[in-house]
Amino acid sequence: MSWITSLVDKTPVLPQNLFEWKEVLEYSVSIAFSFLTGMLLGRVSYLAKQRARRAGLVNSMMKVASLNLKDGGASIKNVHGLMKTLQEYGGTVVALGTTAVSIYTGLKGIIGN
Structure with missing residues (x-):
């Protein structure tokens, strides 16, 4: 990007001062x-598709495994549900966080003034 800009604007390829270095870093x-x-x-979308494919197999395995546990405790089904929820929300939170940082770095000059 800096190389193409230098060709078009006839400017140096590398930043020349602290302000330009900061701008390139942002x-x-x-x-x-x-x-x-x-x-x-993309990963969340892929995992959602894979989860739908494996749902039948996982549910049957969880039913067989949970037959050996008593009711009311931390059953495998409850733990699996919690892990699934954390995985879904965790990916969403990370995606939203990286998007927010990207928007902030892009609009930092406008917001700060």
């Missing part, structure tokens, strides 16, 4: 978090 962080957000959303 752009890089914004791009990295946007890429990470895309990767996380």
Whole structure:
């Protein structure tokens, strides 16, 4: 990106002062978090599809395993449900967090002034 900008604007490829270095770093962080957000959303989508495929097998295995446990305690089914919920919300929270950081770094100059 800096190379193409230097060709078009006839400016040096590398930043020349602290302000330009800070700007390049903010752009890089914004791009990295946007890429990470895309990767996380793709992973969440892929896992949701895989989860639907394995739901029948997992449910039958959980029923067989939970037959040996007493009611009222921490059954495998309850633990599995909790883990599934944490996995779903955890991916969403990370995706929202990286998106927020990306938006902040992109709009930092506008917000700060």
